[in-house]
Amino acid sequence: MMSYFPISSPTLIFFVVLLIVLLAPIIMGKLRIPHIVGMVLAGVLIGEHGLHILNRDDSFELFGKVGLLYIMFLAGLEMDMESVKKNSKRILWFGLLTCLVPLLLTFFMAMWLLDYSETASFLLGCIMASNTLIAYPIISRYGLQRHPSVMLSVGGSMLSLLMALMMLAGLSASYGENAGLTFWLLFIIKFGVFCGVSIWGIPKLARYFLRRYSDAVMQFIFVLSVMFLSAALSEAIGVEGIVGAFIAGLILNRYIPHVSPLMNRIEFTGNAIFIPYFLIGVGMLINVGSLFEGARMIWVVLLIVFFGTFGKALAAYISSLLFRLTKAEGHMMFGLTCAHAAGAIAMVMVGMRLQVSPGHYLVNNEMLNGVVIMILITCIISTMMTEKASQDIILIGKMMPTANRKKDDEKILLCVKYPEIAPQLLELALMMRNAKLKRDLVALNVVYDDVNSATHREEGLQLLERLQQRASAADLPMQTQVRLSSNIANGIKHAFREFGCSEIIMGMHVHTDVNPKFWGEFLQSLYNGLNRQIVLTRFVQPLNTLRRIQVAVPSRAEFEPGFHRWLERLARMAGNLDCRIQFHGRNESLELIREYINNNHPSVRAEYTFMAHWNELPRLAENIGADHMFVVITARKGTISYKTALERLPKELMQHFSGKNLMILFPDQYGSQKEESMTFTAAQHQEESSYYDALTSWLNKQRAKRSTGPLS
Secondary structure, eight states: OGGGOSOOOHHHHHHHHHHHHHHHHHHHHHTTOOHHHHHHHHHHHHSTTTTOOSOOOHHHHHHHHHHHHHHHHHHHHTSOHHHHHHTHHHHHHHHHHHHHHHHHHHHHHHHHTSOOOHHHHHHHHHHHHOOOOTTHHHHHHHTOTTOHHHHHHHHHHHHHHHHHHHHHHHHHHTTSTTOSHHHHHHHHHHHHHHHHHHHHHHHHHHHHHHHHOOOHHHHHHHHHHHHHHHHHHHHHTTSOHHHHHHHHHHHHGGGSOTTSHHHHHHHHHIIIIIHHHHHHHHHHHOOGGGGGGOHHHHHHHHHHHHHHHHHHHHHHHHHHHHTTOOHHHHHHHHHHHSOOOHHHHHHHHHHHHOEEETTEESSOHHHHHHHHHHHHHHHHHHHHHHHHHHHHHHHHHHHSOOTTOOOOOOOEEEEOOOTTTHHHHHHHHHHHSOGGGOOOEEEEEEEEOSTTHHHHHHHHHHHHHHHHHHHHHTTOOEEEEEEEESSHHHHHHHHHHHHTOSEEEEEOOOOOSOOSOTTHHHHHHHHHHOOSEEEEEEOSSOGGGOOEEEEEOOTTGGGSTTHHHHHHHHHHHHHHHTOEEEEEEOHHHHHHHHHHHHHHOTTSOEEEEEOOOGGGHHHHGGGOOTTEEEEEEOOOTTSTTOOGGGGGHHHHHHHHSTTSEEEEEEOOOSSOOOOTTOOOOHHHHHHHHHHHHHHHHHHHHHHHHHHHSOOO
16 A cells, blocks of 8 residues: 555645545544644644655645735735724734744743754744744634734734744844845835835725726636735745735725625635645644654753743733733634744744854754644644634623613615626625624515516526525525516515515616606605615725715704614625715714714724705715715605705705715614505694604703713
8 A cells, every 4th residue: 555655646636635624624623623733633644754645745835835825815804904003002012022022032942941052042033933823714713803802913923923034034144245234224125115015006906906897706816916916026025925915915905895705705715725735734844753853852842832832922911911801812812823834934944044154054953843843732722722712702702791782683685677786786785784693685676567577587587696696605695586566666565574674775776867756756656665774876886996985964863763774784884895984964963973883883984074954965075086985864754854955865966976876875764664555644644743743852852961961
């Protein structure tokens, strides 16, 4: 049997790798061990230092490098940039601590206990100062990418890695001919130019491409091309490619919403192929047999692991105390920052090329074997600690009491008819839905029941099938229905009730003829026949390229029953798109909106502008850019926030907001669903008038309280 090993057939090599990727989660799950550890251990087993089933050939070099770039790219892509800005000081302090504490501990340990030279000790300190986010896929699996402790860990890791690489560059330069002040000045200039060009060029390129090309494959290839180009340019200026990949992820962050199909494809490809290849390749480097070379080797490994890991733990727990974080968050910071992998190997390889004297190099076999064994041990510690911390954070979040926990009836109905705007409506639903509820989306196509109904029904089925494929790419469960009806509005209303939906999202169809009934009979019938939220949209450019959402809020909108629903949807949309949202309205409304945003969506970048009267609506058109979305919160007749100025809304929208991204939102109203033929009786009208009189009286009392004391 051994004559057939190591395997040389590319087909069988790929089969063995896929077999490990398939079985590692199954076996490790039964043993309650993170499956990432299983992939590293599998690499040890099949590598040349184990059973020698495979050689670490060029495929592991290639895919392993891509996997490492992918980890750093995903880390940048999934960060909450607004929280990073708010916590920049914390990230800076943690980055300094997690770099300098293990560096100093390892440096003095290597000199005093291992009798290494100052330069060799400094190199070992740089290795332990850096770290690899090898446990980051665990974070993705638990959905904690935007947790504060995770963002601190990712930001601190990148800062410590950058500092370690710069110190290593200085150490390497000290052995060359170009050492000195000139080298450092040139290095800083090159790095500054690289960052400036990336920050200026990548957003322009992304907006240009994403606006013009909607093909899923083309967008995916474009994103990967940007990642590899940034990594290559980073290496060209003398910095590791992982820094460039991380910077590319940060810059593309706002153009790839984390709930979008594109993000799902990026994560799927990395987690299925490239990242497992990297983990297996790391395991194949490890020679466990070197531990049995003597007591000195065991002593070296124990000292490197203990002092390096203790330094990372010290930095993490000191930071958690300074920042007043929980014990579980401290565990998370330690777990993410204590692992060492390809970065450590790269630094050791640099040291092996630095010649101290003829025939003697800075890194000997003892240090090399010690660092490689350290990689295995720290990877196991990191993954197990991160797994435990993730579970603790999830459990703490579930046990925390929620004072205002209400039953959420969210279920979105998507009305689609035209293939060119259906994908945009689906993307909008993705931005607005609550992913934690895991509710199905309902896509509906209503067809006139006439002589052409069979043809139109077939077209509707094909449209819904394509839409369902796009929803599947984003892991979004969707129900679809093609419905025959002699009245489109009635067909939508009946489907709305049958599926138990909470709101409707549909495209806006503007009539080109001069028609005072801007909405058309169909839409009037719909919003008069349903008391639930209706969202009408018109897209001029892709949703993920929006930079600002501007919302016009009518006075007394806060007293409508649907106030919190539309506010929650717009806040989610702004958060997922990572764009600013600006509310225009009266101070009474803006105060409650500000309170809600601060309490429920603190990371959303919201602005509040006083608008004295609804007549100022046309003036807002001057500030609506091509990459803005203008949202109008309107009202049905007879409701408390309805005003006669809303009757001019169709004319004003056509005159001042043509060619703009537009959304018109009809909020929830009180009452059961009304049939189209149903009319208000005198008694019902009197009852509703009495209700609004009472509500107006309560409003006046609240204003009086607000003028004398703080709002409760």
